[in-house]
Amino acid sequence: xxxxxxxxRHLVMGMTNKKSLKCExxxxxxxxxxxxxxxxxxxxxxxxxxxxxxxENNSVPSRFSPECPNSSHLFLHLHTLQPEDSAxxxxxxxxxxxxxxxxxxxxxxxxxxx
Amino acid sequence: xQNIDQPTEMTATEGAIVQIxxxxxxxxxxxxxxxxxxxxxxxxxxxxxVLDGLEEKGRFSSFLSRSKGYSYLLLKELQMKxxxxxxxxxxxxxxxxxxxxxxxxxxxx
Numbered sequence: 242x243x244x245x246x247x248x249x250r251h252l253v254m255g256m257t258n259k260k261s262l263k264c265e266x267x268x269x270x271x272x273x274x275x276x277x278x279x280x281x282x283x284x285x286x287x288x289x290x291x292x293x294x295x296x297e298n299n300s301v302p303s304r305f306s307p308e309c310p311n312s313s314h315l316f317l318h319l320h321t322l323q324p325e326d327s328a329x330x331x332x333x334x335x336x337x338x339x340x341x342x343x344x345x346x347x348x349x350x351x352x353x354x355x
Numbered sequence: 356x357q358n359i360d361q362p363t364e365m366t367a368t369e370g371a372i373v374q375i376x377x378x379x380x381x382x383x384x385x386x387x388x389x390x391x392x393x394x395x396x397x398x399x400x401x402x403x404x405v406l407d408g409l410e411e412k413g414r415f416s417s418f419l420s421r422s423k424g425y426s427y428l429l430l431k432e433l434q435m436k437x438x439x440x441x442x443x444x445x446x447x448x449x450x451x452x453x454x455x456x457x458x459x460x461x462x463x464x
Binding site for chain 2: 245281284331339344345346
């Protein structure tokens, strides 16, 4: 039990679809993260929220839109994606941002864009 | 630029010992993490080193040399369940986590 859950676990979508990924953490943490993981590449940090405010946005295309309604929930809204966006999307949380706190990960959403 | 290097893939035999190396060039250093990730699962925390030396946790040990920009993860008495990817990540001077691409470890009977 990692304390971080993600839904759905698998998602197949066309380039014109709109979908959302959901993440929930049950650890009482103040920071939440979205990462993209592609085969044989380092984890790519997409977005960071600290105390429900976005603090990092690493040049991510606007077709990815994050939302953090409260400290326990994080969403990633997807629209008009490209096939190269197919990857594993991981959510993580940590006690705080900008420190050496351990990040705890969810199991990820395997996204396939057709 | 910032860079983390680790071997792409390693193979070892059940019951043996394997060492997975990680070298880094980063702007500053505030610690190094090792994570384990089984296929299709979440990365899980293994260790955090910020001072030089060896830290042991059961069958797993992690070593750090800050002067050499080098760390390794040592796995003893390998079991089939140790087949996974092992991710090295460094905390830089801005407290950003810089990730390596991971090492896929294959354990053979």
